Amino acid sequence: MDYKKIISTMTLEEKASLCSGRDFWHTKGIKSQKVPEIMVSDGPHGLRKQPASQDHLGNFESIKAVCFPAACATAASFDRALLNKMGKALGTECQAENISTILGPAVNIKRSPLCGRNFEYFSEDPLLATELSGALIKGVQSKNIGTSIKHFTANNQETRRLTVSADVDERAMYEIYLAAFEGAVKNAKPWTVMCSYNRINGLHVSENKTYLTDILRDEWGFDGVVMSDWGAVNDRVKGLTAGLDLEMPGSYGINDREIVEAVQGGSLSEKTLDKAVERILKWIDKYESKKQKDVKWDKEADHELAGRIEEESAVLLKNEGPILPLDKNDEIAIIGRFAKAPRYQGGGSSHINSSKVTSFMDAAKGKGHEIHYADGYDTDSDEIDRALIAKAVNAAKKSDVAVIFAGLPDLFESEGYDREHMRLPENQNVLISEVLKVQPNVVVVLHNGSAVEMPWEKDVKGIFEMYLGGQNVGTAEYNLLFGKANPSGRLPETFPVKLEDNPSYLNFPGFMDNVSYAEGVFVGYRYYDTKKTEVLFPFGHGLSYTTYKYANLKVSKRKIKAGDPLTVSVDVTNIGRMAGKEVVQVYVAAPQDGMPRPVHELRAFDKVALRAGETKTVTFELDSRAFAYWDKERHDWYVAAGDYTIEAGASSRDIKFVKKVNIEAASKPRFTITENTCFGDLMDIPELADSLKPLINSYFHIDKKEKGKAGDAINDKMAKELLRFSPLRGVISFGDSEYDHEKLAKVIKVMQEKLNH
């Protein structure tokens, strides 16, 4: 496609009209230019292709498709290769269904367990979110199908999602909320980015140049199309100027006309419009020019794959005894509606019309188990039904073990609104405690998209977190519970003991149209671990049916310069009898004497398969970002000098070995020196010592002949402490009258030059 030529012959009206959708799911074609229309579809964990009726809330029927586990589950796999495989399967489905671009993955940070859409999101940790979503993007795009990483950005709640302003400081923005997108955008190069509904610090993202152009395109090099979330456009002309290319689904021509008028009236340059048109044409051409014809997709094979992905994702949270795997000769009470009709996906725009569903009971059928089934609770309400509970207690009483399938019913979490609390429905908590009165061997299998409180955690022997495990969750449950598969999922989020422990608790979902991200960078384990708060289950936690031993943590150097990479390796051995997969996690603990930093942050991870008895050396390369924080002053990443600790472990609270590494800072801190700068901020910078000395001497009335000695009443250490928080202007009030404002300004100028040099 010769974009330049097409643009030069397009009318202004044609250009404007290309910048919005024809309908819910199609771009507009331009017959005279032979530009075809292309179709996009939700996303993110299966296809929601709607043939005729259209909506973005999942109300209308879509074609039959395979519902893979949602991101809450796949994130727990910690497995890039697995996400890549899932991406390839989604890509093939899109090829077969003539979908140019799948609307996902969704990588927003799980700031609060209450966000109604957490089930679609990956993690509270940006590295995990960006690495896994990047792997999925690469998989989809290897099939010449586009992705739309979403919702860019700071869309961390459903309450007032179209109008709320996320009031976030620049550092938290870069280190947490943008970082979830950054790696995937830079490395996996999604064809499109979907901007979010919300505002950031007052301005709608859909018209926010800082995010859509300065950061996304200029800092990260994104060269694809930015499309709006469905209905996210607030001011179309401002949006176009800020970098929003495509409005979806469109506004019946109203906003297109605004674009035309703005160009005619001179408030919008036609060049800006041309740029957006060019990007949209490139995207259409990318898909059309290599479009695969007559691709078939195998729903049965993808159903199998969905089950295998879930098997690698489910997290074994507790296994006392060990009670699991279950003994196939035992009589087993299977309690809970979710064993027959699992909750395996969330509500809203990601809702898939599943080709089929395999529940645990389906998977266990015909396998010769002695099972006593009872419904236990109703999923339509949280009302306690004593008759259902009595039947469940009866089943538990006559069995060797009771497995309770619990979780959040649809009503409790969905796109469009947030959860009201972090509890399971009351009828399920009561059921679990009643069963525990007659049966000591209780295993709970959970189906939910986000963390829940577990008041019965100490009393049950086993807990499986399945998350929302996709349409073949039952097969995964069967294989995991009976030991045909070894659990290897790890929590991609902390489970706090109670909602009130969460760092966003006082500021979620905010008041009216403002939500303050007052916790800053202290999100998830960055907060809990720094604060030493007791948690129910820590970030990265997950058990296995085998045991892993760590040894030989090595770092390539004990002393490096800021900017240098560091190689870290550790040996992991499977010392049990069953093959399994361990997730090795590397955290970096930065020095705590300067900028407030979390006690440690996940900087690398890998999932390794180990046969019984096998040892593997796992190696990681840490680049300078692993040590850096976002420095507002220099608007860049900054590595502070000092001692860093490299930690290797199996969760954020299970660190096996540590090694210290010293980093020499190549650059000096950057800030503007004024009369109000404190001496303490300058005293540790060797380059400034010569300029500071006369000021200090004057401050303490030190006789020059005494060569800088502070005299009897005050020693050097005391002088340093006294000066730490004294501003330079103190030399004028308390000094030996050597300095006035003018003279001080001269010294400040010299010091500033030395600092900037």
Ligand code: BGC
């Ligand atoms: C959602 C997006 C989705 C779009 C189209 C919006 O309401 O936020 O995630 O892709 O609808 O269905």
